[in-house]
Amino acid sequence: MLVALLACGCGSAPVPNRGSGAAGLTTCGDVPRSSGRSSATLTLTASTPGSGAAGTAMAISATLSSSTTGGALVSGPSSTDVLLIRDGHVVGRDDSPRPELAALIPLRAGHSQRIGWLPETVLLSGCPAAGKRSRLPAGQYELVVSLRYTVLPSDMATAPGPAGADSAAAGAAAGSATGGPGAGQTSSAPGVPDGGEIVSDPVVVIVR
DSSP states (O other), rough: EEEEEOOOOOSSOOOOOOEEEEETTEEEOOOOOOOOOGTTEEEEEEEOOSSOTSSSSSOEEEEEEEESSEEEEEGGGEEEEEEEEEEEEEEEEOOOOOOOOOOEEEEOOTTTEEETTTTTTEEOOEEEEEEEOOOSSEEEEEEEEEEEEEEOOOOTTOOSSSSSSOOOOHHHHHHHTTTTTTTTTTOOTTTTOOEEEEEOOOEEEEEE
16 A cells, blocks of 8 residues: 655644745644653554655554553554654655544553554655645655554453454544544543553654
8 A cells, every 4th residue: 555645734633834944845744742641651663664765655564562461552544643754843744544443452561563554655755835745855854653542441442353343442432542532631540541642763764
């Protein structure tokens, strides 16, 4: 599946902050930060080949791991962003159609789970300029994956498998995971879902 990295202020993406920055490149959004109590125990790791020609597709994957066991993470396509960053500005954004689906990932210490709904490839393209895709100048960029999530306690996590199918629990938490009521809220009370966002460490990408 080929997905373009484009500027977009629609759907679940952050509100754009359009302007010029990063050596004259058009910017299209804010750099996300991890939030929520569970983000301290979750690690999102993005992987790419590390380089590619401007305008070409580059493979991408991401895995989620946890330092604790118990409960499950709820997220999905509409809760995930792939961003290109340069000089602290977002200069490219995944703008693919993303269905409002929720999946459960059981959390087990030391176990890594591939994020199966992430696009397999991304296009090394910048934000639109005058209604067209802008070409990225050659140079060094950073790629990050961000995931808005809800973590369910063990008594609410009923997914049948690692990737999880839609369930009553996933449906109940989907609003939080996709930015609906309760999104970004956390709670230390036992048996209460915890929501927030986790952002991968930047991966250096060289655009030729």
